[in-house]
Amino acid sequence: QQPVQSPQAVILREGEDAVINCSSSKALYSVHWYRQKHGEAPVFLMILLKGGEQKGHEKISASFNEKKQQSSLYLTASQLSYSGTYFCGTVAGGTSYGKLTFGQGTILTVHP
Amino acid sequence: DAGITQSPRHKVTETGTPVTLRCHQTENHRYMYWYRQDPGHGLRLIHYSYGVKDTDKGEVSDGYSVSRSKTEDFLLTLESATSSQTSVYFCAISDLGGAYSGANVLTFGAGSRLTVL
Numbered sequence: 276q277q278p279v280q281s282p283q284a285v286i287l288r289e290g291e292d293a294v295i296n297c298s299s300s301k302a303l304y305s306v307h308w309y310r311q312k313h314g315e316a317p318v319f320l321m322i323l324l325k326g327g328e329q330k331g332h333e334k335i336s337a338s339f340n341e342k343k344q345q346s347s348l349y350l351t352a353s354q355l356s357y358s359g360t361y362f363c364g365t366v367a368g369g370t371s372y373g374k375l376t377f378g379q380g381t382i383l384t385v386h387p
Numbered sequence: 388d389a390g391i392t393q394s395p396r397h398k399v400t401e402t403g404t405p406v407t408l409r410c411h412q413t414e415n416h417r418y419m420y421w422y423r424q425d426p427g428h429g430l431r432l433i434h435y436s437y438g439v440k441d442t443d444k445g446e447v448s449d450g451y452s453v454s455r456s457k458t459e460d461f462l463l464t465l466e467s468a469t470s471s472q473t474s475v476y477f478c479a480i481s482d483l484g485g486a487y488s489g490a491n492v493l494t495f496g497a498g499s500r501l502t503v504l
Contacts, residue, residue, distance in 0.1 A: 277429065305490055316477060316495035317430065324490065362429055366491070374445065375493060377422075377430040 276300055278365045280378035287385045292351045295381045297363030299344040306339050306346040307364040307375060310357075317362060320348075350383070358385045390414045393478050393496040401504050406465040408499050410478030412458075418481045418491060419461040420445075421453065423474040424498075430477065436461055468503045475500050 278299040285293050297306060305324045309317040323339035323346055335357075336349045350357055360382050364375040390413035400406055410419060420435040422445075432445030434453040442453050450472060452464045465472055479493040 277431075280429075307490075307492065309493075316497050317493075319492050319494070322490050322492060364430075364493075374432060374435065375420075375491060376432065376446070379427060379429040 277376055278363055278378040280361075280363055280381050282381060283379075284382040285384070287353050287383070289355060289385060289387055290352055291385075292349070293353060293383060295348040295350075295361050295363075295383070297346045297348070297365070297378055299365045299367070301344065301365070301367040303339075303341065303344050303365050303367055305366045306337075307366075308335075308337060308346075308348050309362045309364060309377075310359045311362065311380075312359040320361075353383075353385045355385050355387065358383055391478065391480055391494060391496040393476075393499045395499060396497065397500050399502045399504065400468055402469055403467050406468050406501065406503075408463045408476055408478075408501070410461040410463070410496060412461075412480050414480060414482070414494075415458060416480040416482040416494075417458075418483075419455065420479040420481075420493065421451075421461070421463045422477045422479060423447065423472075424477060425474050433463065433476075465501075468501075470503050473501060473503045 281296045307322050308320040311317040339346045360380045362377045362380050364377045392411045394409045421433040422430040431447045433451050436442045436455040454462045476499045478496040481491040481493050
C-alpha cells in the first residue's frame, strides 16, 4: 500500500518555506525522499532511518516520527532550483533492504 | 548518471505486440528494479531482482515478466502490450554499501516512454 503525501501541490515565491508530509499505514524501517525535475529521473535527496539518523541533503531537512509512521520534508528559504515533484519512499518491516514503496508525489513550484 | 542505461528511450507499439525494455548497469549493484510512473500514482514497483536469476514481484506485476541472466542486465517484457501499459518505465539500481550502508538508496535510469496504441 502506497504512503500518502500531502499536499498534492505547492506554489511558492523564492525565499518562502514549505513542508511536505508523508504518512504510511505500516510500521516503517526507513523513509526516503527523492526529487524529480520535469522530464528527468528521480534523484535521491535523503534517507531517515529508524532510530532518528538522517543522511543526505545539506539545505533540506526532514523528520521521521516512527510511532506515527510519518515523515515531513522541510524546505526553507526555497530557491528556483527546488521546483519539481517530491516523492517519499517507505521501507516497511524490520529489514533495511526491503522494497521501496513510493507516494503519489507532491508538485512544488517556486516562482521568482 | 551513475552508469545505468535504459533502452529504448521511446517506443510506440500496437496492442497485442510483445515489447522488451532493457536496463544495463555498470555499477555491479546487486539490486535492480523496474517501476512505472503514471500521473496521480507516483512510482509503482513492477518487479525487482536481488541477484542473477533471482527476481520477485512488485505491486503491479500483472502483464509483465522480467529476467536477469547477468548482473548488469535486467529485462522487462510485456508479452502482449495493452493500452493500460502506456507509461514511463524507470529502472533503478541499489546496493547496501557505500555512504548509506544498510539502506537501499536507489539510483534511477533516464526512463523509457512506452506508448501502446
